[in-house]
Amino acid sequence: MKYIFKFIAIFVIAFPTVTHADKEKLSGYAAIESRVFTSDAQFSNQFNGVQSSLILQPEFSSQTVNGMEKFSFIPFARLDNRDTNRSHADLREAYWLHSDEQWELLVGVNRVFWGVAESNHLVDIINQTDQVDSVNGEEKLGQPMVNITTEQEWGRLSFFIMPLFRERTYPSEEGRLRSDAIVAKEVVYESRDEQRHVDLTLRYSHYIGEWDFGVYYFKGTGREPRFTSNGNQLTAQYDQIEQIGTDVQFTNGAWLWKFEGINRLQNNYRFNAVVGGFEYTLYQIANSAADLGLLLEYMHDSRDKNSAKAPPVEANDDFFLGARLALNDTSDSEMLMGVIIDRNDHSTVISLEAKRRLNSHWKLELESRWFNNTKENTLLSQLKEDSFIALRVARYF
Amino acid sequence: MKIIFKQRKYKIAIVTSLALLLSTTVFAQTDEQKGLDISARSDRSDRGFGDSQVNLKMILRNAAGKESTRTLVLKTLEVPDENEGDKSIIVFDSPADISGTAILSHAKILDADDQWLYLPALKRIKRISSVNKSGPFVGSEFAFEDLTASELNKYKYMFIGIDTCGTLKCNKVERYPQYQYSGYTRQVAWIDTDIYQIRKIEFYERRGDLLKTLSISGYKKYTGNIWRAQHFVMKNHQTGKSTELIYSDYKFKTGLKDNDFQKSDLRSAR
Numbered sequence: 171m172k173y174i175f176k177f178i179a180i181f182v183i184a185f186p187t188v189t190h191a192d193k194e195k196l197s198g199y200a201a202i203e204s205r206v207f208t209s210d211a212q213f214s215n216q217f218n219g220v221q222s223s224l225i226l227q228p229e230f231s232s233q234t235v236n237g238m239e240k241f242s243f244i245p246f247a248r249l250d251n252r253d254t255n256r257s258h259a260d261l262r263e264a265y266w267l268h269s270d271e272q273w274e275l276l277v278g279v280n281r282v283f284w285g286v287a288e289s290n291h292l293v294d295i296i297n298q299t300d301q302v303d304s305v306n307g308e309e310k311l312g313q314p315m316v317n318i319t320t321e322q323e324w325g326r327l328s329f330f331i332m333p334l335f336r337e338r339t340y341p342s343e344e345g346r347l348r349s350d351a352i353v354a355k356e357v358v359y360e361s362r363d364e365q366r367h368v369d370l371t372l373r374y375s376h377y378i379g380e381w382d383f384g385v386y387y388f389k390g391t392g393r394e395p396r397f398t399s400n401g402n403q404l405t406a407q408y409d410q411i412e413q414i415g416t417d418v419q420f421t422n423g424a425w426l427w428k429f430e431g432i433n434r435l436q437n438n439y440r441f442n443a444v445v446g447g448f449e450y451t452l453y454q455i456a457n458s459a460a461d462l463g464l465l466l467e468y469m470h471d472s473r474d475k476n477s478a479k480a481p482p483v484e485a486n487d488d489f490f491l492g493a494r495l496a497l498n499d500t501s502d503s504e505m506l507m508g509v510i511i512d513r514n515d516h517s518t519v520i521s522l523e524a525k526r527r528l529n530s531h532w533k534l535e536l537e538s539r540w541f542n543n544t545k546e547n548t549l550l551s552q553l554k555e556d557s558f559i560a561l562r563v564a565r566y567f
Numbered sequence: 568m569k570i571i572f573k574q575r576k577y578k579i580a581i582v583t584s585l586a587l588l589l590s591t592t593v594f595a596q597t598d599e600q601k602g603l604d605i606s607a608r609s610d611r612s613d614r615g616f617g618d619s620q621v622n623l624k625m626i627l628r629n630a631a632g633k634e635s636t637r638t639l640v641l642k643t644l645e646v647p648d649e650n651e652g653d654k655s656i657i658v659f660d661s662p663a664d665i666s667g668t669a670i671l672s673h674a675k676i677l678d679a680d681d682q683w684l685y686l687p688a689l690k691r692i693k694r695i696s697s698v699n700k701s702g703p704f705v706g707s708e709f710a711f712e713d714l715t716a717s718e719l720n721k722y723k724y725m726f727i728g729i730d731t732c733g734t735l736k737c738n739k740v741e742r743y744p745q746y747q748y749s750g751y752t753r754q755v756a757w758i759d760t761d762i763y764q765i766r767k768i769e770f771y772e773r774r775g776d777l778l779k780t781l782s783i784s785g786y787k788k789y790t791g792n793i794w795r796a797q798h799f800v801m802k803n804h805q806t807g808k809s810t811e812l813i814y815s816d817y818k819f820k821t822g823l824k825d826n827d828f829q830k831s832d833l834r835s836a837r
Contacts, residue, residue, distance in 0.1 A: 197666050233835075240835060269835065271826055283690045308689060319831075326831055377681075377830065382694045423679065423698045453699040461702060500627050500635045500706035502665070530635065530662045566663030 193235065198228035198244070201564035209555040213350050215343045221252040225564075227262070240267040242280075244312075248303065253345035256302040261312045274319040279312035282330075284373070284384060286419045286428040289467045289490035289510060290445040293386070293415035293430045296371065298336040298393050305347055305539065306521070311336045325376030332369040335359075335391045338406065349552045354403040359391065360410045360437075367391050367410070380421045388413045392436055394481040411436040424451045428467070439479050443471040447490070459499065465492035465508070484549050487513045501527045515546035535562040602724030602740045606756070609763045610719040616793045618644045618823040622815045627707050630807030637661060637705055644828050652676055652718055654828040659705075669833045672697070676720045677745055685833035692833055701750025708779060708801040708810040710750055713770075721745060727755070732766045735759040751778075762786065764794050779803050789819055 205221045225248050233240040244263040250256035265278030282296040297310035313336060319328040340353035361367040369390025376383065388411070395406035413434040420427040429446040447467030455462050469485040492508030505524040512518070520540040527533050540557040544550040625637040638661045644654040652674025659668045667687035674680045682697040700712035722742035730739050737757040744751055752775055757767040764786050772778040785797035799812040826832075 197663060199664070237835065267835070271824070281690050285691075286693075321826070321829060321831060326829075377694070382830075419694050421694050421696060424696050426694070426696060451696055451699075454702055459703045459706075461699075498703045498706060500629070502706065527662060527664060533664045564664070566666075 194230075194232045196228065196230050197567060198226075199564045199566045200227075201225040201562050203560060203562040205558050205560040207346055207556060207558050209557065211346065212552070212555040213348075216346055216348075217252045217344050221250065221256075221346070223251070223256065224249045225562075229263075238269060240269070241265070242267070253302065253342050255340060255342035255345060258302065258339065260300065262310075263312055272320055272322060274317070274321070276315070276317040276319075279314050280317065281310050281312060282317075283310075284386070284415070284417060285430055286382075286417050286426075287430050287445045287447070287467055288449070288465055288492060288506075289447075289488075289508065290430075290469050290485050292432055292443055292445050292469075293384075293417045295386075295388050295393060295413065295415065296330065296332070298338055300339050302339040302341055302345070304537075306523075306537075311339070325374055328371075328373045328375075330369075330371040330373075332371070332390065333366065335365045335367060335369070335408070337365075337408075338393070338395060340406075346558070347553060347556045349404065351399065351402055351404045353397070354400065354405050357395070357406040357408060358398075359408050361391065381418065382421070383416070383418045385416045386414070388415070392434075392481070396437070396477055396479075396481045398477070409437050424453070425449075436481075437479060439474065441471070441473040441480060443469075443473070443483075445469045445485070449494070459497065461496045461498060463492075463494035463496075465490065465494065467492075482549055484512075484547075485510070489513065503527075512547060512550075515543075517544045517547040517550050518542045519550065531566055533564045533566060535564065536560070537562070598726045599724060601726035602742075605726060605738045605740055605758055605763070606722070606724050606742070607719055609758050609765060612763050613793050613795070614645070614647075615791060616645055617820040618642070620816075620818045620821050620823070621795075624813040624815070625705070625707055625709075626811040626813070628809045628811070635662075635706075637707075642823060642827070644823055644825065649718070649720055650676055652680065652715070654825070655715070656828060656832065671828060671830055671833050672715070673828070674715055674718070676718055677747075679748070680715075683830045683833060690834070692830055694830075698748050700746070700748065708803045708808055709812070712744075712746070712749060713781070713801070722754075729760075730757065732757045732759060735761055735766065737766055762794060764796070777804055787817075789817060791819065793819060 203223045203225060207219065210218045227244065227246045230243040231241065242263045242265055244261070245259065246262045247259040248257060261279045263280055265276050265280050267274065267276045283294055285291050285294045291307055297313045299307050300309040300311050303309035313332060314334045316331040317328060319326060337357055341348040343352050359365065359367070367390060369388070371386055371388045373384060373386035390410065391408050392411035395408050397404040398407055411434055413432055415430070415432045417430045426449040428448065429444070431442065431444040433440065433442050445467055447465065449463050449465045451461055451463045453461050467490040469488045469490065471483050471486040473480040473483055473486070489511045490508055491511070492506060495505045497503040503526040505522070508521050510519045520542065522536070522538040525533065525535040536559070538559045541550055541553045544554045620640065620642045623639050623641050625639070627635045637659065639657055639659045642656045646653050654674070655672050657670045659665045669685040671683045672680045680697045682695050684693045684695045686693065701710045704711050704714060722744055725741040727739045727741050730737050737759050740756050740758060742754045742756055750772060751770050752773055753771045755769040756765050758765055766783055768781040769777055770779040770781070780802050782800045783796045783798070786794050787797060788794055795814065795817050797814050800809060802809045
């Protein structure tokens, strides 16, 4: 919270200097979300039934006519009626960006996404996951940074200096979708600099013909914590890591071939992880306007299961099968269904995400996750009673 | 003499029938050439615009007349080579939930375009498959292939006659898409004989039936002899739906460069 107020203060001070900006825009959304858990809770003190949230994310942006200077300011807040940790605020973005023909300089808080796969965002490392917000791993906390980029004939080279680490968010004791032991507020860092360790990343990306690719090197505080047991609590331990990552997509007609891979050194221990597969689209199926995409991905992770060595991981030898249906109607109706199957213990996670515009301002979104056959899976068995259906109504402005 | 005359008459008959036969084939060639010439003249009349930027309002109507609207900005960079397509960025402004969503295309003439989609909520740039240009674009009656500039070498042509079009006289030219995955077998374009602009196009789908009619009006001349229409209406005859496009604030030679049509530019395109 302190951190957010600090940034707001900086912005209020910095803003008058760009009031001559010529293209200003206020947009964003407010939403109501209800999440229904179909079973009673597994652990004591967890709530049963329905969880409701109010979400607000205004987005303010301003840029000069020539587009060379840009400001973005996107605060986010969620108010939850059941889980105190889920009620939280964040600065998703608050940056100043200067760009000329070949160079860009960004200072402030930003979100950066890397990757091509659908089932696992393996190479995506800049931002911390906002786990309480959504279990799909796509909601991220804003990351303070200085980012220098050059765009040349031979590709894009981007350097990130990240002076402040963001800790992952976890549900509180009364919350659902958590482990038996609660993640404590106090965390442990490997680095003496703790949260103020300066993380560095260099990424190169480019495309040639049908190939889009990127490769990066990251050195700093790992975004995924390990856990040490401390009575009925878990202590998150953030190690210093070195990671090389790559993402490649080959686009060939209706086929998209995707690959992501990482090699990480963490806690004096080196391991690899990959995710790869394809998306094939059938256009205008059955003489309608709808397109149907078929997805198949495989995930592998070689890390040690011992939590003293590496952070826990679910997707270590799993298949993802999915289908994406886009109706191409005026409401932009879209649905993504998928199942992740663990090859070893045969546990499955079924997911469904659907959205549809109601009119020019209102939108309806549905998310559902089902955890099945989890008894031999130590991670997923913690979530075995947490299958849910969430419905969100958002007003965009 | 008589015999010779008869023979000659016979010969003449053969020659004339041969000539007639020939003439039809000769004329057929001329019709193709004429169709190409008219289309080339029309296409080349807007060459040399350099780059352009325009606001676009799309009004979608279903059979019952219910409307929904999208607004977007279209930036185009002209690629002078006729064997290559132009580069363009489309940025949506409304509906609000897709505001900032952007599509970058590096158009090809006979191959699938290079296309990237930017999703602002996830800050994700995705290379997307573009083989299918015939599906509805954002739920409208326009397919992506109807929206991208009608580059000359995308079709083969045939002149099929003269017709009136409003107060003007028009050349009717049939065009046959050369792109393998086009949604159409043929199109009939009405190109006026005055300023050589397209006034109407009929689209015939794969089975050969009439699918849609596009009416184009409100041509305006901009500096550099560039003609641009302000108003397009696409009517789908099979579903009764229609889509209206209203272009406004055309700007040319705004100083956009190749550098502004790279995939990372999608993020800041709004």
